[in-house]
Amino acid sequence: MKNYILNCFLAVCIMFVVTSCSEEPIDENVFGTLTGKVVTNGENTPLTNVKISSSPVSTTVFTDDLGNFTIENIQIGEYSFQAELTEYQTAFEAVNIIEGKTTNVVFELNTDDANNVAPIVSVLKFPEDGAEDVNTQVQFSWSSAKNDDDEINYTLELRNGSTSEVTTYNEIKDTTFLVDNLAVGNNYIWQISADDGVNDVVKSELGGFVTSGIDANRFLYVRELDGNNVIFSGANPIGESDEELDQNEVQLTSATLNSYRPIKNTTVNKIAFLRTVGAETHIFTMNINGTDIKQVTSTVPVAGFRQDEIEFTWYNNGAKLYYTNFNKLYSINVDGSGIEEVYHAGSLFISEVAVNPTNNLVVIKTNNIDGYNAKISVVNVATDAEVEVVISGESGALGGLDFSADGTKVLYTRDMSAAENTAYRQLDSRIFEYDLSSNTTTEIDTDKASGTNDLDAKYSPDDGSIIFVNTSNDGVSEKRIYKTEEVNAVNKKKPLFTNAFMPNWE
Structure with missing residues (x-):
């Protein structure tokens, strides 16, 4: 009986389960x-x-x-x-x-750039707005426009205020950019644009500046162009890298004419220089901007053993010039009149001459036809007397003659290798200063590298430093102009101009 009841119960349960499942089917086709x-x-x-x-x-x-x-x-x-x-x-x-x-x-x-942040407006740093006497080589600088991870491309727009010509420099990645050869004494307007490639270009405010005029150029020098010597003026560098040299350069003479050895006289504000005329060399003058060129000498040319080694000088407050013709020293008025022989060196050539504003003494360098057997001496042209011998009887080349403003010191260069050759090649030229009051000679330390020559040494206007040329002794390498500068009681040379020689500093 118990088994019957249990079987009936199980049957009922099974029927319930089956009935329940059939009432809630899962329909996968809805x-x-x-x-x-x-x-x-x-x-x-x-x-x-x-x-x-x-x-x-x-x-x-x-x-x-x-x-x-x-x-x-x-x-x-x-x-x-x-x-x-x-x-x-x-x-x-x-x-x-x-x-x-x-x-x-x-x-x-939304577009991919919908959440992109636009560049910020750059602030112009240098030149500052309204700046004056800015060098013609300018390292423009501005603040970064970067505002997110986008790469920024800058554009520099530079407008010449005189000609309205606009020069555009594109794809600048940094916040500095060097522009050289700007016009002298000119007004410029500049602006920086920043582009992140996504948003609209963002422009800075406008900035304006004025470049230095030619009056600011204290230096004269020579550079070879197209086979001719060409005279330039320039200003102090803004640094010591090559990009920071050759500041405010102005070409004063034509590259089609051979012009060299410029010397400025600040009293008359003129530049005297040598120029090849046919087979001869003559003295010319011009304004400091290269205009109003006039020939001074005519009947008696400038002549010597090597034309590039010959030097002349202003005197009498710019009213007259001393120059050489082989073994004779001549005086001539700046207008070309009054030519007069004032000194005779016998059988030797007079190659260089220098004066000072304090007295009437003249320092000259004489040499033989090959440039050797050289002597530097102080002479009184009024009495035709040799006052003092600075150096003589030494083998090798002498040169780079100058007289200090107070008339007490003589500057010159000497090839310490004592080499003498037909090419007049110097191997170890150094700068020396002779003190007339103590009769002593001192070598000027210029931190000269071995295998180079220091040449064409000249005093600064205040005699506080020396300007000179340094170049390899191979005779073909680049020449550079330096000036001495004392740093912590040690003389150092500071670069001024590249590929330049025959310096003058007034």
């Missing part, structure tokens, strides 16, 4: 539809060919020309749909698909 549109955020411009997909995965479709799309027969349930298009940020929308219903969704897409 679907809904999704429609939608994709537009740009803000402007609501329809976007075509946008990829529409979902998670969990359903059918993938693309929008039409009006930005619309439709996905049918999507199994009911919760989905995350996404809209993807190149150059736009992917957008996501949660969607509930309902049986037999059509659900609609709108995607608003």
